[in-house]
Amino acid sequence: MNITLTKTAISTIMCFVLYTASAQDTLNISGMPESPEKRDLRVSLNADGSKFVQFILWNQVWVRHFENNPGTMVNDNPTNYTTDIALRRIRAIALLNLSPRYRFFVNLGIDNQTYNTGGGTGSGPTGMGKRADFYYHDAYNEYTLIPDKNQTSGEASNFTLNIGAGLHGWNGVSRMYNGNGITTLGIDIMPPSATTDLTDQFGRQLGMYVRGHWSNLSYRFAANKPFATNLIPQVGGPAVDNNSKGNLAYSSYLTYNFWERESQDVSVFSFNYLGSKKVLNIGSGFYTTANATMSQPSEGIFKNHAITILGADVFLDMPTGHRGAAFTTYISYYSYRLGPNYVRNIGLMNPGVPDPNFTGQRGFGAGNSQLIAGTGDVWYGQAGYLIPKVEYLPRLQPFVALFSRNFDAVNQSGNTYQAGVNFLIDHHRSKITFQFDSRPIYDDVSRRIFRRGKEFYLGAQLFF
Helix, strand or coil, rough: HHHHHHHHHHHHHHHHCCCCCCCCCCCCCCCCCCCCCCCCCEEEECCCCCCCEEEEEEEEEEEEEEECCHHHHHHHCEEEEEEEEEEEEEEEEEEEEEECCCCEEEEEEEECCCCCCCCCCCCCCCCCCCCCCCEEEEEEEEEEEEEEEECCCCCCCCCCCEEEEECCCCCCCHHHEECCCCCCCCCCCCCCCCCCCCCCCCCCCEEEEEEEEECEEEEEEEEEEECCCCCCCCCCCCCCEEECCCCCEEEEEEEEECCCCCCCCCCCEECCCCCCCEEEEEEEEEEEEEEEEEEEEEECEEEEEEHHHHHHEEECCCCCCCCCCECCCCCCEEEECCCCCEEEECCCCCCCCCCCCCCCCEECCCCEEEEECCCCCCEEEEEEEEEECCCCCCCEEEEEEEEEEECCCCCCCCCEEECCCCEEEEEEEEEEEEEEEEEEEEEECCEEEEEEEEEEEEEEEEEC
């Protein structure tokens, strides 16, 4: 890790924080109503404030207790349960608005640091979780070809068009593939994308995109160069990630806004407006790239396979009655075509590895891993209710969610169940989330579910 770079970036941000200004054409990354007392971290670059730099700081801390899959070893010891404290996200985000038409967006930070995972280079054998790498999540330039207002008459435009390039997250497929980690209903975005941190960098790829709206239809299209993968498949085994032929990836996501039209200042969509908007959207999208995975059906015979992901979803968020009560729900479907018997296990901030000396019924994957992606089908749904305001108390928002998958590589479909409650101290700016998960654990040999794993989370978020 470049310590000098990190210190310089943080020092620069803190210097800019000394200057604040009232909101004017500001970046609203969460879709939340602005507090009257809140002032943006912002620097004006000219007299009228039309050129500016705006900053957003964000921190998520988790306390976790979960059951490991059978056959897990943590720090060289067989381990059934893990309890830890983790830094899920730490971000510093900046928008440089150089003119009404041109801007630069950058998102820096770290992710997934625990006591034994997520460490950076140079952490050494005395602690693999130390000195997490501070890196760019987004870094892209954008130019507005057709703005949302006519600069001569001031009238709203029925059609807008923006073009951008760089390391970006203007993704296709679905709202979930463009999810906002600040405004999630549960503790995190679930399920993550099939390509996350394989051919993308935490959901971003290098490429070009166009985006905008035409009346109530919002659109985004992208052509990207996926990050390189070069895994070699086993004879007769499943397809694995190998895109050595270097094909481009193409993606799109279209949404139709029946009620209020959502902002697209940034690439991510909110999952939880807390009743501040009345939104009903349906969406559909895709992601496709040729020669993205490889299999070896017989010795020395290799076959390349395309990745094609199709998605469709519906999102509803609306106030319901008196004292600020609100209901929100999201339902999505995915068709994954990733190559023969392709399957992927992901354990978020996974502390465990397979125990070579374990002799019992071993789980398919170590630690807290579960099947996230594979050739087959996925359904995901969530719903939450914002309880009416009670004076002097935090807002409460109980929620439930279901993640269901049916993959060719296993012999049984499986569901992950989630339930929890948000304690909203100041909307999403300051909140505490408690969540319980129950995930299916597949047998490593039969590929059938033989037990379930329990997970408990307590998350704290601060965002401004």
